[in-house]
Structure formats: C-alpha cells, structure tokens
Amino acid sequence: MNQTQTDANEITNIVKCNKDMVSFNYKGTSYVYYITFMDAFWGTVSKYDITLNPYAHDYNLFQKTGVVGRWDPENNTAMLD
Numbered sequence: 692m693n694q695t696q697t698d699a700n701e702i703t704n705i706v707k708c709n710k711d712m713v714s715f716n717y718k719g720t721s722y723v724y725y726i727t728f729m730d731a732f733w734g735t736v737s738k739y740d741i742t743l744n745p746y747a748h749d750y751n752l753f754q755k756t757g758v759v760g761r762w763d764p765e766n767n768t769a770m771l772d
Contacts, residue, residue: 694760694770702768713762714744717769721747724762724769741769 697717705715712723721744725736734757736742741760743752760771 694772696763696766697769697771699766699768708746714747715769717771722759722769739764741771 701717703716705713707726708714708723711727711729712725714721714723716722722741723744724739724741726738728738729736736758739762740758741762742758743756760769762768763770
C-alpha cells in the first residue's frame, strides 16, 4: 500500500486514551494509533498501526476500514493509506 505522510500541523487533539492507544484528529476525522500490540474484538493491531477511533465511529464502518495507516514516531505524524 502506498502511504502518504500527513502534515503534522493538521493533526490536532493528540490524547493518550488508555494504556494501549493514542487518539488524534486529522481533517475532522478521529483516529487512534496503538502503542502496544493488541488483539481486540476487531482484529490484531501492531504498535503504531492507525485505525479509525473505535469509540467515535460506527462499528460497521470501523470493521470495514481496519488498519488505515501507521504512526511515524520519528516525525510525530501519521502515514495514511
């Protein structure tokens, strides 16, 4: 998959949700990236995988999209598909 680096200035509201994930907003959409490997009800995610925020989106949409990118800790920004 080709990923596009987002403009870090467009990422807002970066907040650690819990011990497993950090939420952020990008262009009006809420996402999370994972800070641990996690086997959850929607599937397995690896450290730095990005999904739609499971607490902010409809479950059906969330299941269809799955992992949509990776967090780049070096540049503190998202790489989205």
